[in-house]
Every structure is written in C-alpha cells, then in structure tokens.
Amino acid sequence: MEQLAEQIEPGSTVLLTVECQQGVVGPGSALPELAKEARSSGALHNVARLVAAAHEAGVQVLHAVAERRPDGRGANRNARLFRAAGRPPVQQHSGTTAVRIAEPIEVADEDLVVRRLHGLSPIAGTDVDALLRNLGCRTLVVTGVSANVAIPNAVFDAVNLGYTVVVPSDAIAGVPADYTPAMIRNTLALVATVATTDDVLGCWLGGRSRTRG
Numbered sequence: 001m002e003q004l005a006e007q008i009e010p011g012s013t014v015l016l017t018v019e020c021q022q023g024v025v026g027p028g029s030a031l032p033e034l035a036k037e038a039r040s041s042g043a044l045h046n047v048a049r050l051v052a053a054a055h056e057a058g059v060q061v062l063h064a065v066a067e068r069r070p071d072g073r074g075a076n077r078n079a080r081l082f083r084a085a086g087r088p089p090v091q092q093h094s095g096t097t098a099v100r101i102a103e104p105i106e107v108a109d110e111d112l113v114v115r116r117l118h119g120l121s122p123i124a125g126t127d128v129d130a131l132l133r134n135l136g137c138r139t140l141v142v143t144g145v146s147a148n149v150a151i152p153n154a155v156f157d158a159v160n161l162g163y164t165v166v167v168p169s170d171a172i173a174g175v176p177a178d179y180t181p182a183m184i185r186n187t188l189a190l191v192a193t194v195a196t197t198d199d200v201l202g203c204w205l206g207g208r209s210r211t212r213g
Helices: 002-007 033-041 043-057 080-085 128-134 150-160 180-188 197-213
Strands: 013-019 060-066 111-114 137-147 164-166 193-195
Touching: 002 193, 002 197, 013 043, 013 150, 013 197, 033 043, 033 060, 043 060, 043 137, 043 197, 060 150, 111 128, 137 150, 150 164, 164 197
Parallel strands: 013 060, 013 137, 060 111, 137 164, 164 193
Antiparallel strands: none
16 A cells, blocks of 8 residues: 555646546446446446545546547548447537536546547547646556556556556446456556555545545
8 A cells, every 4th residue: 555655646646537428438328338337337436536536635637538520530430449439329529418527527627638539549649648747747547438448548558658557446447347357457457556446545535535435
C-alpha cells in the first residue's frame, strides 16, 4: 500500500475514464451487453467513486470520449468493430446525449474531456499525452471500458510513453464477464500496477474511503 500511495500521489497523478459515456455504458447503449456488465459488475459505480475521490483529493480527472461525425468523415472503416459501430440505432455522434458522460459519474468544471473521432485508443492520436505532460503527470490511473479493446490500448500507450500506470481491477469492464480478470492477470499485470478501488481511495482519502462506497 505504501508503494501504491507513492505512485498515485495526487499532485502527479491523473485519473482517466475511458468511454464512460451514455451511448456505451448508459441505459440506451449501442453495446447493451457491455453496458449491462459495466453496471452489474459494479465497475461503473467504482469509476464514479474514484472520480468523486479524485475531486476531493485534488487529483486531475480526464474523460476520454469516443465519437463520430454524423457524416462519418475521418472515422475508421478498417476493422469489423468500426463497421459494426456504424450500424446500431444508437450512434456516438458529436454533440448528442450519447457522448455525454454517463451517470453516476459526476463531471466537475476542472475536469478535462478529450474527444476522438478515430482509432481504438484514447491516447494515441489524441491530445491526451500533451495534456498529461503539461499537468506534470507521472502516473495514470486507467478506468472504464472496454477491457477487450480500449483499456489495454490505453495502458500500453501510456506505458510506451513513459507513464506509470495503475489499473483498479474492479473499475474496468469487458465482455464476457470472465474475460476481464483473465486479461488483467495475464496481460495488464505485466505492465501496470493492479489495485482495487478501495486501495486507491484508501491512499487518496485515508479512512474516509470505505464510508463513501
């Protein structure tokens, strides 16, 4: 716990939420199986707890949102995932409710929101790296969805860019349910510090963390 506390010292840590938007994890999700898992597993609730604690502890929060123009300009079409994303009735169109951060996560005025129109990663090809460096970030706490694609992308990109990465294992979700712990154990644990939401909250808020859950 002492090592974790040093890694996630508030002044040099940023909390990243990945695709925690209404059109992905909300009630009207384009990916209902993923949305159901994010909520039933408690992952989305834990993301909200981490965001609230970050606000209280003075940790910068950055929300990464995936969206697309209504005309699809600039969007990828080179993988089955991208083609499928263009078909559901719920579209992640810029400016719509689908790309707003989903409840119960609360967005504060000081939070940063980075939107991308292409690709799989919330970091590569976006403003995230420059923002992190300008913020003096050394450690990135990665949360959100999905454990199948965007989360490992974010972790690998952050590690390749020289950041220390912490993954609260109960604040990410993917499908099927048993895939996430296997991916964490066999992949993310090799490159990131794996903790729990309570571990992180314990470092940021001390004895107050469990009562907030």
